[in-house]
Amino acid sequence: MKFSMWFQSARARLLWIAVLSLFVPSAFAQQCNWWGTLYPLCESTQTGWGWEDNQSCISESTCTTQPPPYGVVDDTASSSSSSSSSSSGGSSSSSSSSNSSTGGGNCQAMCQWYQDDPRPLCENQNSGWGWENQQSCVGIDTCNSQTGDGGVITVCTGSSTSSSSSSSSSSSSSSSSSSGGSCPPTAITPYLQVNGAAWQETGSVAIFAGDSVRFGPHPNQDATWRWQGCGTGGTSREQTVSPSQNCSATSTFTNSCGTESTYVFNVAVSASSSSSSSSSSSSSGGTCGGGTPDATVTGGPGNYQVNGSAVGSNYFNAIISALNSVGYGGRVAVMADGSIGNNYIDLPSGITFEVCGTLDVGNVASRGAVQAISKSNVSIPFMKMTGSPYFGMRFADMNGLHLGQIDLRLSGGLGIRFERDLPGSTDVSMDYVYVSGTGNHGVETWNVDGLDIGTVVARDVGYAGLLLNNTRNATIGLVDGDNVATGTGYATLRFANENGRINGAYPTNIYVDRVISRGGGRGLFCVSNSGGAEINSIDFANNGNNSILIENCHNVRINGGEINGGGELRLSARDSFPNNSDITISNVTVSGTSVRESPCGINIDWINVNVFGGNYNVCN
Secondary structure, eight states: OHHHHHHHHHHHHHHHHHHHHHHOTTTTTTEEEETTEEEEBOSSOOSSEEEETTEEEEOHHHHTTSOTTOEEEOSSTTSSSOSSOOTTSOOOSOEEEEEEEOTTOEEEEEEEOTTSOOEEBOSSOSSSEEEETTEEEEOHHHHHTOSTTOEEEEEEESSSEEEEEEEOOSSSSEEEEEOOSSSOOOOOBOOEEETTOOOBSOSEEEEETTOOEEEOOBSOOOSEEEEESTTOOSSOSOEEEOOSSOEEEEEEEEOTTSOEEEEEEEEEEESSOOOOSOOOTTOOTTSTTOSOOSEEEEEETTEEEETTEEEESOHHHHHHHHHHTOOTTOEEEEOSOEEOOSOOEEOOTTOEEEEOSOEEEOOOTTOEEEEEESOEEEEEEEEEEEEOOSEEEEEESOEEEEEEEEEEEESSSEEEEEOSSSOOEEEEEEEEEEEESOSSOSEEEESEEEEEEEEEEEESOSSOSEEEESOEEEEEEEEEEESOSTTSSOEEEEEESSTTOBTTBOOSOEEEEEEEEESSSEEEEEOSSEEEEEEEEEEEEOOSSOSEEEESEEEEEEOOEEEESSSOEEEEOOTTSOOOEEEEEEEEEEESSOEEEOSOOEEEEEEEEEEESSOEEOOO
16 A cells, blocks of 8 residues: 555656646746756846845756756756756656565565654655654655655565655755665765865765766675766676766666665766866866966876976975976876875965865964965865864965865864955855764865855764854755764854844855764854855764754855754843844754744744654744
8 A cells, every 4th residue: 555655656656747848838938957956047146146026036057056856947958957847867756666576475665764764655645754653754756855765665574575666856965875785775875086186975965067077886896787878888897987967877786686776876077167267278177186376296206297208206395396387377287196294385375276186284373275365266176185284274364266076084173264364355265075084074165255165075073064153155966964063062064153144134145055964063053143144955973962953143044854863952141232133944854852932032943844853842
């Protein structure tokens, strides 16, 4: 009965979409399907989010950076992505399952919710968490929306059993399983690599046209692998592609007893870099060290070269020599590995500086191992850094700064810092930042006006994963934190010190698509007269402190998501700042923890907030 109900509800949804597409093909023109939510397309704003006709809107160029099935909803085939699923890459929200058993065995589809024991799938709802048969359950679409190892699995008990289950997610990268053998499916852990940089444990990535992506899921076994989509194929576990448009790649693993598991990778492709850095005739073409850099550092300890000429045994001196050899608009590529010791690299204006080897760094008080202060048009397309710096990267008073694929695997210090007590920066962009092992924050901004971030992934970070202070006009794609801010009051994502405040008011100017947080301290923390923020989706589990704490903030919206266990969702206030105002929490499912508003704020809206296994104490 369960399986037929799932199938019928999913099939009904698809039929309804098909009917709508026949009779009202133009009804959704000029809209953006932003990770499942429709927003108007901007008419005047060319990039990022905007505010037109008294409502939020999304520029077409920003909308089309999402992977299928999201993007511009249009009745023509020219859209870069579609709101409906397609065989070329978009994964539909349909699901189908069947089971059979012989000889006393029994198999059923369940949800592997991250590291928890398998949970029942809901019979009467496809999204969110529910309460059925005197127990919590998970909607099949919600189950498949997880990143990492979670998803629908088949659990079999007894003997002589066979079962099958297949699902595809309407969200970002997803995993699902279908059992055709006599044992449970094997969980697939996603790994990918961009342009030969470090491996990332993720199933979603944003790249530029011309970049290469290498998929390398685990288990690291050359058993039976099968691939489809995004230019993949064959049976090799690792697949390398260079897509020119958004696409999805489906990997299927068959374990030793014949049971299959699948995982869907999603790749979002931008036509070209939006970097405001200086253009160089020796462009890399999207590859670290590619093209013809103006200066290249090669060699190894004891023998470094710049453009093939020996410059001595000191890695730091070789890099400085390369930087001094180029002028404004020049490009330096550091291909060699090495340590700069307790030194720091000061970048000039108009430079493109990329580190393709591994830059090991020491600690210089109040300095960044790599920094730029009071400069313009600086680009760091690639960076691989290890060590325990004071700051890994430090900036202030910048006009035009682009950080591309940044990989900081540190053993202390702070990852990326924009200074508090120096003039602010404008026109700052970060494509993808991975930061781990810091004793302080992963990424911290102060006084930035105009910030565009694709993804920040924080792992085992001492304080906040991404902390925005007194920053405005920011657009952020994904913030993903695991074991961030453990034992502290910080969070995977934190807004503080009048962040988002413009001329004494709080117009919506901080846009975040998705926040994921596992364990650690808080998931989301807004404090000290901050606000003007809209977060499209949250996905929090087992936070050691509040899953969400909104304290003395104004005009903050959370449009949907899930909280599973951990600390409570809390709206609070201190006497030192005005009380919370204009807060909207909507379409959030809270399981295994509580929701509390104390004291009561001003104009607080709780819309479709469902709590299971916890208390719900709010004022309206």
